[in-house]
Amino acid sequence: MGHDLTTTHARLSPIPLHADRGISLARGEGSYLWDDRDRRYLDLMTNYGVNLLGHAHPAVNAAIDRQAALLTNAHQAFDTPARQEFLDALAMFLPPALSRMSFANSGAEAVEAALKYTRVATGRTGIIATHRAYHGRTFGALSTTSAAKYRDPFMPMLEGVRHVPFDNLPAIAEVMNDSVAAVIIEPIQGEGGIRVPADGYLNGIRELCTAHGALMICDEIQTGFRTGSPLAFTRDGIVPDILCLSKSIANGLPVGVTIVTEAISDRVPKGSHGGTFAGNPLVCAAG
Numbered sequence: 001m002g003h004d005l006t007t008t009h010a011r012l013s014p015i016p017l018h019a020d021r022g023i024s025l026a027r028g029e030g031s032y033l034w035d036d037r038d039r040r041y042l043d044l045m046t047n048y049g050v051n052l053l054g055h056a057h058p059a060v061n062a063a064i065d066r067q068a069a070l071l072t073n074a075h076q077a078f079d080t081p082a083r084q085e086f087l088d089a090l091a092m093f094l095p096p097a098l099s100r101m102s103f104a105n106s107g108a109e110a111v112e113a114a115l116k117y118t119r120v121a122t123g124r125t126g127i128i129a130t131h132r133a134y135h136g137r138t139f140g141a142l143s144t145t146s147a148a149k150y151r152d153p154f155m156p157m158l159e160g161v162r163h164v165p166f167d168n169l170p171a172i173a174e175v176m177n178d179s180v181a182a183v184i185i186e187p188i189q190g191e192g193g194i195r196v197p198a199d200g201y202l203n204g205i206r207e208l209c210t211a212h213g214a215l216m217i218c219d220e221i222q223t224g225f226r227t228g229s230p231l232a233f234t235r236d237g238i239v240p241d242i243l244c245l246s247k248s249i250a251n252g253l254p255v256g257v258t259i260v261t262e263a264i265s266d267r268v269p270k271g272s273h274g275g276t277f278a279g280n281p282l283v284c285a286a287g
Contacts (some may be wrong), residue, residue: 005079025085028055036127045237048192049222052248060251060286067285071148074281076103077273086284090249090257093230095239097227101277104256105172105247107221108136113258113273114242116185120272122215122266124181125159130166132192135184135219167197169204176208182242187232190222202236215241215264221256222247255283 009101024036031054032042043055053060067082072079087101104110118123129135129144136142138151143158151157160179164171166189176183183205189195202218218240223232225248233240241264246256255278 002240007047023173030054030056030063042193047098047252048247049226049251050247051097052225055252057251063285064253064282067282069084070281072275072280072282076279080281080284081088082281082284083279086279086287089264089287090245094243095234096228097239097261098243098259098263100259101259102273103275104246104258105254106256107138107219107244108138108141109246109275109278110256110258111135111141111144111184111217111219112138112144112186114244114260115144115182116273117146117242117258117260117264117268118215118217119181120214122181122271124202124214126177126180127158128172128175128183128214129161129163130189131163132189132195133167133184133186134191135186135221164202166192166195167201169201169208170204172208176212178212180212180214182217184217184219186219186223186236188223188227202233206224206236206238206240209241217242217244219244221245224248228286250283250287253283253286255287283287 025033026036027034028043029044033043035041043051046052046253071080083268085240102113104113117128118127127144129146129273131146133146135144135146137145139154140158142150142154143161146163162175164175173184184206185202186192188197206216208214216238218233219269220231220233224230224245229235233242233243241261243259244256249255249257
């Protein structure tokens with residue numbers, strides 16, 4: 001007996017993880033979206049900072065179309081021209097010390113990789129994060145995210161993660177010790193309220209991490225390419241040990257990157273991390 005496809009949608013519905021806006025979006029162009037009844041909306045959300053160049057940018061669409069006709073996915077054991085072009089372009093904005101990277105499918109995945117790399121690089125498990133921080137909702141990233149509304153249903157979180165007030169160096173110094181693998185910080189807090197720390201805050205974190213043999217993770221998933229300079233941490237003249245990027249770097253397609261120093265890369269065992277779709281040629285072409 002053939003399968004009745006007309007009943008599938010009624011029987012397979014999304015888990016209600018998000019508010020139902022009662023709008024079915026059909027297309028986008030620039031700063032506008034249209035629903036399936038052709039009503040136009042000004043998009044002030046851009047999917048939380050993802051569509052940096054707006055919807056359906058002609059140059060991005062053309063790059064996607066060209067790549068889709070050639071190759072859409074390839075295991076990372078193989079190089080592809082699209083992937084290399086993406087990495088070459090990204091490297092132009094990075095300090096020389098950040099010279100190794102791994103691909104992910106999202107910002108949360110990029111943070112997960114960062115947390116794993118801190119463990120193998122330092123042999124420690126402690127993490128210092130900040131109040132009102134948002135680093136994602138996969139389990140490791142969620143452990144560093146602050147909001148109870150995300151964390152409470154899934155407690156207990158990873159052991160060894162401590163949250164301290166944002167923009168408060170003495171609070172970090174108070175809990176910093178030789179069990180801390182890393183401090184993870186947003187140069188500007190996003191979901192926490194677009195909070196810009198005082199001058200010298202990132203410098204102070206850098207100095208504390210160096211003094212205690214801990215790593216500094218800069219989460220620029222939301223700030224990357226959106227603060228007037230390509231990377232927000234550069235305003236303080238520091239270089240983190242690990243940098244996480246996502247959201248805007250492929251203008252709406254799912255990609256994340258975790259960028260580290262060569263010293264960290266050398267400690268990561270081959271085959272210990274990866275993703276089936278991570279860094280595929282299609283998303284790299286969009287970047």
